[in-house]
Amino acid sequence: MSASHHTEVVLCPNAECKTPIRLSVGKFDGGYNDKGGVVIECSNCHLKFPCWLKNPNDASCVSKNGTVVATWTDEFPDSFEEKYGINKSQLDNLNINLVFGYEEPPATQWSPSIQTFFTNGHENFEFTAKYALDNLQKTIKDNYNTYGHHYVKRTYGVEKSFVIIEYQVNRKSYKATFAKRIKSENDLTIDNLYLIDHSSTDIAHQIDGIYTRNQLLVYLERLMNRWRYTAKEILLVVPFIGFFYKNAEEALYELWNWMEMNVDAEKTRLITRKATFNLFKQAQDSTGIPFDTLVELGLLEPMVENLTSKDAEFYQKSHAKYYVGVYDNYVEVLAGSFNIHGGSYFENMIFKRYEKEFFKERYLHMFKNFEYNDDDADETVHFMTFGVDNPENLITSLSEISLKQSSFEI
């Protein structure tokens, strides 16, 4: 059953903290909705407090600045008083704001493109991989159901799921890797799987030439999703996003929305001009939720929020444009004349892989004291494989999956 979501913000009741904690509230359309709530731990001051939340066990979650310690449905359990030092009367004094009109951008839908990204010669692997995926729909669905039993019990919490399919075309074997985000149990479905890697392809060969801006938006979308699931951090160095002429605001808003849908805002650094950022603020104001309201309520994604801090750096005297996925030992880079614009103008672009130190020396010296994110914590992810062997449905670390190499073998 599908659920629709809206965003609410509850302020941490600790008068000295008041951190805005973001709730994603899900409602089943035309179905039964559980009344209830959650015990939230504020991630700033660590105070635990109860908060109303519909469907606390499935459709809803705390999405920013807090974690869920416990949930209840129907009556508030008396045992929580002893367990968490909280009581029902605290619910009366909560400051909860419904944030009108603000919707989280929907997950990106992947579909094969004729602007082939994963290819080798005339073979468009986006279509063959899609065919292989469709053939396995039922098994994948069953696997997610099996895994769902563990997930519900919160035995394993993961944020990413990978589906790795080995398949054959004309007796040649290929490996396609799809990925998706898991934010709640409702995401344990075949929907929104994104093709992020394919064997026997050579991206560097494919992206080397001139392309229309619309074509390049597809390539950048492919890479941003690939990096979302496998890279340690992402740098978007782009002086212009959208255009400055009048009546272009809608297109501009669409482009920012497109970016939000396709980047992992938690690990992306956006490096742009101040005027570009101001244009975004204007476009946001025109949606009816002023930019400043988003700031006050803590609704901005970190990628944009970082630009509002006092010491945010803007690059006025740079025309360089490049997009970078940073891995443990190398970086993947899309570089050329392309700003984030749509349209039929041609731009030149190359895709290359560099050693990190060399790349830092040649491309990142204009940034004050630039350091790569050196967090080497590995991430636990869910994956399932299909192919010659029996299907597997497992939890492992991201580095174990080692997707990183296969697009480079030829």
Ligand SMILES: [Zn+2]
């Ligand atoms: Zn707090």
